Amino acid sequence: MQPHNTYDFTHLGQVGESQQTAVLRKAYALLGISFLPCAAGAYAGASVNFYSLFSNSWLPTVAFLIFAYGLMFAIEKNRYNNIGIGLLMVFTFGIGFFISPLLQFALASSVGSQIVGMAAMMTAGVFLTMATIAHRSKSSMNGLGQFLLIGAVVLIIGMILNMFMQIPALSLTISAGFVIFSSLMIMWQIRTVIAGGEDSATSAALTLFISLYNIFTSLVHILLSIMDDR
Known part of the structure; x- marks a missing residue:
């Protein structure tokens, strides 16, 4: 019986397994499935060439923020039902598009x-490493949660400053910060599920997907600055 996660879309539950294990299995399954609409969204975005329609405009950034935060709010409101799963797939499609x-x-x-x-x-390697650490760790991660909250505030401030200052060194620093922050977020989220602090597979999958997105895009920015010969 699953009083919170009432859906069982993949039938991954096993007889006798704990609720935490069931939630984590479903979160991993949702995370894997979410890359399919993400890839479709990236293909659609490349076909439409959305950003070229609004060059030198704030509109794409505003559209992304409205879409992302609006969908995240809606997903959290439906974190215990199948509507949340559907919205998660829409969210990942949109992220791929942008x-x-x-x-x-x-x-x-x-x-x-x-x-x-x-x-x-590298993103896959980070995920596997942090997931392994989370599974083997016995700590509650309470201190890490407080650190991540402070880190999120610092990164947001840095992003706002960089939008106006446009300093390459600051941009790279922010990207590196996102790699570290999101890597720790993966470990914290998985450990929180294991410890029983998160009982929604949809919410856990959303956090893990956003963390992987942040790591991947940040690494692309960093590698472009190092390897690009343009």
């Missing part, structure tokens, strides 16, 4: 395919 210009820019470089491939492999 990330397509970055991928197009990176792939236009002579080493673009290497950059994207390296970023993807």
